[in-house]
Amino acid sequence: MFTLLVRPLMAAGFAVVVLAFASPSMAAVPAVEATPSYEDLIARLDALPSMLEADAVYDAAAARAQQARALPNPSIVYDRENVYGTGPYNGTGNAxxxxxxxxxxxxxxQRSARIQAARSEADAAGLRREQARWQIAGRLALAYAEAEAAARRHDLAAEALSLTEQDARGVAAMVEQGREATLRGVQAQSEVEAARAALDEARALRDGAFARLSAIALLDRPVQAIGASLLDRTPALPGARSDDPLAVQVATAELDAASRLVTVERRRALPDVSAGVGMRRFRDTGDEAFTVGVELTVPLFDRNRGGIRAAYAEQRAAEARLIAQRQEAQAERLTAEAALAASSSRTRAADSGVAAAEEAYRLSRIGFEAGRISQLELRSTRAALIASRNAAVDARIARVLAEIDLARLEGRAPFGESR
Incomplete structure (x- = not known):
């Protein structure tokens, strides 16, 4: 009689749990604060502190470029000659x-070299600001995906605990009927405790991931749920690009700025020329006359040789960085494209593995209740099901990481179009 009552209840409970396990989106979602969508967070990039810092650095470089166009200030000189001397020049009467x-x-x-150098530095700062924007967008996408993955792993851990508890109840019923040894019941309870500990760990990781997302995105309130999935999005296939990656553009702009600074330092070695015009008044006669003069510095001791050598050294360093950046960007792009293709295939394989593991667990559960499959085989198929579900989450995280790397190289937000 006990077996007749237990089996229908266990079968009904198993059907509900497997349905929830196979479709996490159908599981009940607690009423918690959900994050804004990924697109909404990307739209708020300009308000993040890292982006404000990048904007301020560019504004400073642009202001220096504007200041470089200013003309040097004139100087006003007032002289009184022939005063407090002897004879007729005693006092100031004949001053x-x-x-x-x-x-x-x-x-x-000199002026044109200074203006061009400042303009080149501002252009490089603008590209670095654009590079910082997409790096921040990648960091935000990663935090969003990690929070979603942590939430899914928590749900999977909760479902795994439910399955383990249900299997333990089935084992306990068989132990009471004498169909399984007492040791199997002890082992089943041990698995329940391990699953419960795994759930606590998953809960802590989920809370930490959502706390990091809230901090990075500057959310007003802490969140514990994802509004729109990012893990389930399929990135667009990478296309051929004719322009250089953004990192190479930054290195090229820095080389141009370094070359302009070489010209500036060479111009500083040339003489400084000043022109002056004035009015002189003769005290004894009351006559007035104009004065005209030219002042020319003589580069006798300081020819700015050290400054010129330093500028050339910085230019060589910028050239080396550009060469290295070209090679590195090409290698990174090939790596990111290969990783994206591999992670997409891995995701499809993981989804197929989940479906197979769910069917294997369903059949093993039926066999276990019929007494044709041992508790060890049931535990093995349950562990395979849990592992396959977590592997599907890992595959999606890997796909997001590959898309983030590719977006950074292409100068765009992950899962967005190039600008």
Whole structure:
């Protein structure tokens, strides 16, 4: 009589659990605060501190480029000559007063070199800002995907605990009927405790992942659920690109800025020229006359040789970085494309494995209840089912990581289009 009552209840409970296990989206979702969608978070990139820092760095470089166009300030000089001397020059009665204005001329291309160098540095800063934007977007996508994966692993751990408890109840019933040894019941209870500990660990990892997402995205309130799935999205196939990766563009701009600085340092070795015009007044006669002069520095001791050598060294370093960046970007792109293709295949294989594991567990459960399959075989198929479900989550995380790497190289947000 006990067996007749237990089997229908166990079969009904098994059907509900397997249905929830096979379709996590159908499981009951607690009423918790959900995150904004991934697109909403990407749209708020400009408000994140890292992006504000990148914007400020670019604004500083743009301001320096604007300042480089300013002309040097003139100087005003007032002189009084022939005062407090002897004879007729005693006191200030025969003093001569001169008021003049001197203006640096910046000849020999000094001003144009300074402007071009500052403009090149601003262009490089703009590309670095764009690079920072997509790096931040990748970091946000990774935090979003990790939070979603942690939530799924928590749900899987809860379902695994439910299955383990149900199997333990079945084993306990068979132990009471004398169909299984007492040792099997002890082993089943041990598996329940291990599954319960795994659930606690998964809960802690889930809470930590959502806390990191809330911190990175600057969410007003802590969240514990994902609004729209990112793991289930299929990235678009990478297409052929004619332009250089963003990292190579940054290295090229930095080389151009370093080359402009070489010109600036070479211009600094040339003489500085200033022109002056003034008015002189003779005290004894009351006459006035104009004064005109030119001032020229003589590069006798300081020819800026150290500055020129340093600029050339920085130019060589920028050239080396560009060469290395080209090779590295090409290798990274090939690696990211291969990883994306492999992770997509892995995801399809994992989904097929989940379906096979679910069917194997269903059949083993039926055989166990009929007494044709041992508890060890049931435990093995249950462990395979749990492992296959977690492997499907791991495959999706790997696909997201590959898409993040490829998006960073292409200069776009993950799962978005190039701009």
């Amino acid at each position: 001569e007063s001169t008021l003049s204005i001197n203006q640096p001329l910046e000849l020999f291309g």
